[in-house]
Amino acid sequence: MYARRISNNFIPQQHNLRNVIVENYSENGIQHCSLVIKRQFSGIKNLRNLKDKLEVVVDRAKAYKRLLFSKTSPEKTLQTWAQQFEFVFAHRVRRGQQMICLYSKWWEEKALKEFLKRLRISINRSGKEFVLGALGVSLYDWEQKRIADEEFQTHLDDLKYVNVLKEATMCLSCSKGEHSAINTRICKCGTGGVSNRTYDDWVPFIEKDDLVVWRRPHGEGLFEYKVYGSYHDVSAEDFLNTQVDTDYRKEWDTTAIQLEIGERDLQADSNSDILYWEMQWPRLFVNRDYVFNRRYKVFNDSQTIVIINKTTDYPRFPKYPDKYRVEEYWSCMVIKPYEKINQPGIEFSLTYFDNPGVNIPSSVTTWVAKSAMPDYLAKLRHASKNYLQYCIDKGTGKACELYQNAERERREAEEKNKLEYCSNNRLKVALKDILEDFQIKANVRLFRKSELVSAGM
Known part of the structure; x- marks a missing residue:
């Protein structure tokens, strides 16, 4: 792009500020002089009087001229200011245009x-x-209400407990076709009724592809749930970021009517924040909303990620009359990769309790538990597989910035390799052409020499 000349509309030649001011003051000065002359010559009686009047007019005209062209006169100051203003304005416009042209090239x-x-x-x-x-x-007492590090330590072995739970309550000899996806009696092979067993009051509740759910009583008519999942096509890193990236969750979680971060913990490496979440319920019920404290930790030594959520109070999110505030909710998710955190293949456990409130029939809560949680995990799995592409396209989180930098470096490396490949190929082609040309010339010389030798013989 070439620099273009500034349009005349920016700095008009006629009439500009300087000319208008100077002309205005000049006209006023001429009118003032004409009035003075008229007054002086109105009462002339004789020639001597005329001479005196002329001397007075000439003296005043000289004084006015000195005043007009002196540096301290208001008219001169205003004229100088007008010139300076026009110069600065034109200079800034010119510089702005030059910068636009320069950066448009870069x-x-x-x-x-x-x-x-x-x-x-x-x-x-x-x-x-x-x-x-x-x-x-800060509107939140983080020192007192931050989820403690000791609580994370107690959940590091949750997956080991899940393995014990599977062995104690499920029939591992059943084939996939003999498992039930909707009945609590998961085992169908009839080998001793292993599926009817309980362990620590946990009872099998749902089994789907790559997903098993248990539940046990927790209060009157309520249940605590434990979920085990194993996904071969999702990395632990993306599985975590898909949940904690609020902007991304607004896109893939259709049940989240409103999702907002109220405050973040400013302590380094805390990874804690306060969230407001409004969840969509069926039409016959009002929506439920949550205010909870969320914190996650990554244990690099054991390649384990732990996410803990707990309901809390926060002044920015009071109770709303058209929603039901869930005041008793907690969850803990433990994620462990098959091999590495950034490679596909994870298993996870999710333990949670949610008191929806009011007197809701157990059949309704059971239906919600059977449909809401598996659907949520299915969406979470699909969104985790697409998280990298989301980050490259429009992500704004910390993890997305790392992905974007890595993608940029990868593309730069590809371009560099292409340039090097092209350069090497060109060099090879050039050398090949030179060798072929040299060989042709050498053959021609040998042929001529052989002809001369033959002629001499």
Whole structure:
């Protein structure tokens, strides 16, 4: 793109500010002089009087001229200011146009979009925290209510417990076709009724592809649930980020009517925040909303991820009359990869309790448990597989920034390899052409030499 000349509309030649001011003041000065002359010559009586009047007019005209062209006169100051203003304005417009031309050469459309995206990431990530940190104000007592590290330690062996639970309550000799997806009597082979067993009051509840659910009583008419899943096509890293990336969850979780982060814990490596979540319920019921404290930790030594949620109170999210506030909810998810956190293949356990409130029939709560949780996990699995593409396209989270940097480096490496490959190929072709040309010339010389030798003989 070539720099274009500034349009005349920016800096008009006639009439500009300087000319208007100067002309205005000049006209006023001429009118003032004409009035003075008229007054002076109105009462002339004789020639001597005329001479005196002329001397007075000439003296005043000289004084007015000195005043008009002196540096301290208001008219001169205003004239100088007008010139300076026009000069600065024209200079700034010119510089602005030059910068646009320069950056339009440097930045392609993708680079400009990348710059704007990074700016939005920076604002979204640190805007609210910066304000709260600058003011020194927090609406939540993190020191007292932060989920303790000791609680995470107690859940590190949840998957081992699930393995014991599977052996104690499920028939492992059944084939896949003999398992029931809707009945609590999961085993159908009739080998001793293993599926009727309980372990710590846990009873098999649902079994689907890659998913098993148990439940046990927790209070009057309520149940605590434990889920075990094994996904071969999802990485533990993406499975975690899909849940904690609020912007992404708004896209894939259709039951989340409203999802908002109220506050983040500013302590380094805390990974804690306060969330408001409104969940859609069937038409005959009002929606449920939650305010809970969420925290997750990654244990690199054991390759284990733990996510804990607990209901809490937060001033920004009071109870709303058109929703039912769930005040008793907690969950703990433990994620472990088959091999590495960033490679596909995970198994996980999810233990949770949710008191929906009011007097809801047990058949309704059972139906909700059987449909809502498996559907949620199915959506979570599908969204986790697409998380990388989401980050590359429009993600703004911390994990997305890492993915975007890695993708950018990969593309740069590919372009570099292409250039090197093209350069090597060109070099090979050039050397080949040179060798062929040299060989042709050598053959021609040998042929001529052989002809001369033959002629001499």
